[in-house]
Amino acid sequence: xxxxxxxxxxxxxxxxxxLTKLKYVTPTEVQKRAIAPAxxxxxxxxxxxxxxxxxAAFAIPLIENVVWEENLPQALxxxxxxxLAYQVKDEIFNIGRMKRVxxxxxxxxxxxxxxxxxxxxxxHVVVGTPGRILDHLRKGTLQLQNIEYLVIDEADIMLDxxxxxxxxxxxxxLPEKHTTMLFSATMPEEVDGLINEYMTDxxxxxxxxxxxxxxxxxxxxxxxxxxxKTDLLLDILYEQAPEYCMIFCGTREMVNVLYRKLRKExxxxxxxxxxxxxxxxLRTVDEFRQGKFGILIATDVAARGIDFDTITHVINYDMPFxxxxxxxxxxxxxxxxxxxxxxxxxxxxxxxxxxxxxxYTGAQITICERKSKEELKLNRRYYLEKxxxxxxxxxxxxxxxxxEITKLSIGGGRKSKMRAVDIVGTICSIPNVVAEDIxxxxxxxxxxxxxxxxxxxxxxxxxxQTKPIKAKIRKVRISR
Ligand code: ADP
Ligand code: MG
Numbered sequence: 001x002x003x004x005x006x007x008x009x010x011x012x013x014x015x016x017x018x019l020t021k022l023k024y025v026t027p028t029e030v031q032k033r034a035i036a037p038a039x040x041x042x043x044x045x046x047x048x049x050x051x052x053x054x055x056a057a058f059a060i061p062l063i064e065n066v067v068w069e070e071n072l073p074q075a076l077x078x079x080x081x082x083x084l085a086y087q088v089k090d091e092i093f094n095i096g097r098m099k100r101v102x103x104x105x106x107x108x109x110x111x112x113x114x115x116x117x118x119x120x121x122x123x124h125v126v127v128g129t130p131g132r133i134l135d136h137l138r139k140g141t142l143q144l145q146n147i148e149y150l151v152i153d154e155a156d157i158m159l160d161x162x163x164x165x166x167x168x169x170x171x172x173x174l175p176e177k178h179t180t181m182l183f184s185a186t187m188p189e190e191v192d193g194l195i196n197e198y199m200t201d202x203x204x205x206x207x208x209x210x211x212x213x214x215x216x217x218x219x220x221x222x223x224x225x226x227x228x229k230t231d232l233l234l235d236i237l238y239e240q241a242p243e244y245c246m247i248f249c250g251t252r253e254m255v256n257v258l259y260r261k262l263r264k265e266x267x268x269x270x271x272x273x274x275x276x277x278x279x280x281x282l283r284t285v286d287e288f289r290q291g292k293f294g295i296l297i298a299t300d301v302a303a304r305g306i307d308f309d310t311i312t313h314v315i316n317y318d319m320p321f322x323x324x325x326x327x328x329x330x331x332x333x334x335x336x337x338x339x340x341x342x343x344x345x346x347x348x349x350x351x352x353x354x355x356x357x358x359x360y361t362g363a364q365i366t367i368c369e370r371k372s373k374e375e376l377k378l379n380r381r382y383y384l385e386k387x388x389x390x391x392x393x394x395x396x397x398x399x400x401x402x403x404e405i406t407k408l409s410i411g412g413g414r415k416s417k418m419r420a421v422d423i424v425g426t427i428c429s430i431p432n433v434v435a436e437d438i439x440x441x442x443x444x445x446x447x448x449x450x451x452x453x454x455x456x457x458x459x460x461x462x463x464x465q466t467k468p469i470k471a472k473i474r475k476v477r478i479s480r
Contacts, residue, residue, distance in 0.1 A: 002025060003025075004016055004020045004025045005026050005027060006019050006025070006060070009027075009035050009036060009039070010039060010064075011060065011064050012064060013098075014098035015060065015063055015064055015095065015098070015099065017098050018095050018096070018097050018099075018401075019060070019095065021097075021400045022095070022397065022400065023400075024056060027053075028052055028057075029052065029207055030048040030052050030053055030054055030205065030207055031053050031056055031057045031060070033205045033207070034057040034058070034061075034181075034205055035057065035060055037203045038057070038058060038060075038061035038062075038181060039061045039064060039065065041065075041149075041179045042179065042202070042203050043180050043181065043199040043200055043201065043202040043203065044181045044182070044202055044203045044204075044205060045181075045187070045195055045199070045203070045204050045205065045206075046181070046182065046183045046184075046205045046206075046207075047184060047185065047186070047187045047205070047207065047208075048183075048185065048205070048206075048207040049185050049207070049209075049212070049214060049331070050214065050327065050328060050332075050335070051214065051331055051334065051335030051336060052207070054183045054184075054185075055088055055091045055092075055153075055307075056091065056095065057183070058077070058149075058153075058181055058183060059091055059092045059095045059096075062075045062077075062092065062149055062151070063092065063095050063096040063099060063101055063125075065148065066096065066101050066124045066125065068099065068100065068101070068124070070122075070124070070146065071122045071123075072146040073119075073123045073124060073125065073126045073142075073143070073144065073147060074124055074125070074146055074147060074149065075124070075125040075126070075147065075148060075149040075150075075151065076126050076128075076133070076144060076147050076149070076150050076151070076170075076174075077092070077125065077126070077128075077151040077153060078128065078130055078152050078153065078158055078167065078170070079128070079129060079153050079154065079305070080129065080153075080154045080157050080158055080163065080304060080305075081129065081301050081302075081304065082107040082108065082109060082129055082278060082282070083272075083281060083301075083306055084153070084154070084304065084305040084306060085105050085107045085127050085128055085129050086105055086107070086282060086285075087305070087306060088127050088305075089103050089104075089127040090396075090397070090398060091397075092127065093398070094398045094401070096124070096125070097398070097401050097439075098453070100438075100439055100440055101124045101125060102122055102124050102125075102440065103123070103124065103125045103126075103127060104118040104119055104123045104126055104127075105127045105128060106119070106126065106127075106128035106129075106132045106136060106142075107128055107129040107132050107278075108131050108132045108135075108278075109277070109281075110278055110279075112132075112135065112136075115132070115136065116139070116141040119136060120141070126142065130158070130166035130167055130170060131166060133166075133170055134166055134169060134170060137169075137170065144170075144173045144174050144175075145175055146175070147174050147175060147178050148178055148179060149178065149179050149180075149181065150174060150180045150181070151181045151182075151183070152180070152181070152182050152183070153183050153305065154183070154184050154305055155182035155183055155184045155187070155191065156184045156187050156188055156191050157184075157304065159191045159194045171198065180198055180199050180202075182195065182199075182202075185327060185328060185331060186212075186324040186327055186328070187206075188324065210362050211361055212327055212360060212361045212363075213327055213330060213331065213334075213361045213363050214331065214334040214335075214340075216334045216337070216338070216339040216340065217330055217331075217334035217339070217340045217342050218339070218341045218342070218366075219330065219342045219344075219363055219364065219365045219366065220341065220342070220344070220365065220366050220367075221343065221344040221346055221354065221365040221367050221368070222236075222343070222344070222345050222346070222367070222368055223346055223347070223348060223351075223367065224346070225347060226347055229317065229345055230261055232345060233258075233315065233317060233345070234265060235370065235373075235376055237267065237295075237383060238376050238379040238380045238382075239371060239379055240313060240341065240343075241379065241382065241383045241386060242294065242295070242312050242313035243294060243310070244288075244291070244294050244295075244308065244310050245294060245296070245311070245312065245313040245314070245315060246295075246296050246297075246298060246302065246311055246313070246314050246332050246333075247296070247297045247298070247314075247315045247317050248298055248300065248302075248303065248315070248316050248317060248329050249297065249298070249317050250299075250319075251299065251318075252274060252299055254317070254318060255271050255272075255273045255297050255298065255299055256271070256273075258271075258297050258317065259271040259297050262297070266384055267295065267384070268293040268294060268295065268387050269293055269295035269296065269297055270284040270288055270295070270297070271284070271296070271297040271298065272284050272285065272296065272297075272298045272299075272301060273298060273299040273301055274299065274301055285302075285306070288308065289308055289394065290393045290394050291310075291391050291392075291393055291394045294387055297317075300320065300325055300329070303320070303328045303329045303332075304328045305328075306332060307335060308332060308335075309336055309338070310338070310394075311332050311333040311335070311340060312333065312340060312341065313333060313340065313341045313342070313343065314329055314330045314332050314333045314340065314342045314343070315342075316329065316330075316342070316343070316344040316345060317345055319344060319345070319346055319350050319353055323353075323356055323357045323360040326344075326357050326361070327361060330342035344365060403455075404454055405451050405452065405453050405457070406451070406452045406456075406457020406461070406478060407449055407450070407451050407452075407478070407479045407480075408449070408450050408451075408452060408457065408460065408461060408464070408476055408478060408479060409447055409448070409449055409476070409477050409479040410449075410450060410469065410474050410476050411474040411475035411476070412446065412447070412448060412469070412470065412472070412474055413443050413444045413445050413448050414446075415445055415446045416446070416470070418448055418469075418470060419443070420441045420443065422469055422470045423438075423448060423450055423469060424438055424441075426464070426467055426468070426469045427452075427460055427464075429467070430459065430460060430463040430464075430467070432456070432459065433452075433459060433460060433463075436453070436454075437452060437454050437456045437460075438450065438453065439452065439453045457478070461476060461477075461478060464476040
């Protein structure tokens with residue numbers, strides 16, 4: 001068996017086991033440099049390219065230092081968008097899976113009350129977007145007095161005008177002494193002042209290289225009049241026949257318009273932007289991640305942080321306003337060592353922006369000539385046929401744990417005063433089953449769910465048919 005190189009850090013067995021299951025066996029550069037100081041609770045500022053593994057760089061030390069017995073949250077992670085909050089919650093949850101770490105996520109556009117309920121239970125790491133976190137703080141449904149770590153992901157945008165006041169207010173709820181960790185792929189100098197205001201002598205981990213963008217992303221561009229853009233976009237899609245592609249537009253309206261146009265061309269696609277209903281947004285991202293369709297049209301709400309591991313193409317249908325956003329957008333491809341293609345559609349006035357971007361990223365955007373319609377005729381047919389081929393759906397990352405985890409439902413819950421200790425007590429009295437084999441316990445009104453780890457679900461299920469919990473034989477079943 002290959003040795004997991006994360007063992008060279010002071011990490012407990014549960015964390016190493018989870019990392020091994022997730023196939024994280026070699027730390028990335030940013031993880032190599034950030035894990036040790038973060039474990040030591042030093043303030044850190046990290047700048048490292050898109051897709052370089054920043055999430056695990058903070059998730060691993062957070063999880064390692066979580067004290068399971070505590071009930072109030074010990075770490076708070078701020079994210080700029082709901083989808084990103086959800087994704088980062090998953091990553092932290094997966095890494096903390098063997099340690100049974102509870103990671104509630106809160107964001108706007110979703111009902112408040114269920115979030116408040118989950119915060120009321122034991123929670124170790126809370127992930128969320130600033131607005132909704134503040135709502136919970138003001139209503140008293142989130143307690144931050146025990147926070148040891150504050151993580152501000154995508155820090156440059158979080159300390160920018162739109163978010164800054166919220167972030168400042170959130171910080172005012174934190175205990176005086178806490179560790180602050182900032183992460184982003186871009187850190188303009190403007191945020192330096194703020195960094196010094198909120199951090200004490202931070203360890204700066206700046207992983208710089210010649211280019212700001214991944215070298216494995218080929219950057220292309222077209223000069224085109226605005227009215228010809230859609231036509232050109234279709235040509236590009238037919239020519240490139242991208243397997244998984246994100247198309248960025250400047251406004252929500254443009255996303256809507258383009259979505260309708262592509263659908264009319266019988267191109268399978270999905271869209272996300274700020275006024276799509278939240279449930280729909282999460283579902284779309286999920287389905288795109290599973291590979292149910294190959295094109296996602298989006299505003300910059302999806303420009304940052306979102307990790308789709310197989311995006312082959314990013315198309316800037318409208319150019320972004322700033323050079324940083326360009327870096328984040330095209331960073332949705334070329335992740336995890338894979339290669340990618342980024343294509344920008346520009347009008348004559350945007351030549352200056354192109355130069356600014358090139359200077360900033362240190363990479364060239366190669367200008368292409370349009371192909372003739374004649375040349376592309378066959379491509380169109382090929383593309384429309386290819387997109388309808390059935391592809392096997394991709395599994396979720398956390399699915400690796402499911403084989404060894406069985407979720408049981410047990411009759412009895414809050415109404416009958418069921419407590420976690422009752423469940424743990426009984427299950428631990430089963431031969432060959434120990435506390436470490438018990439995962440998350442979720443006590444509902446009149447039902448309790450409990451996860452049994454390490455492939456011991458069947459043993460526990462069988463034993464509980466005749467073993468009383470809280471003096472009664474309960475109805476115990478496998479829950480799907
Ligand atoms: P960033 O935040 O730097 O843009 P992410 O944290 O989203 O990057 O990670 C990018 C991808 O790399 C994710 O799919 C993640 O699962 C994967 N990854 C992170 N660390 C490792 C590792 N040590 N080994 C293998 N894959 C990793
Ligand atoms: Mg990230």
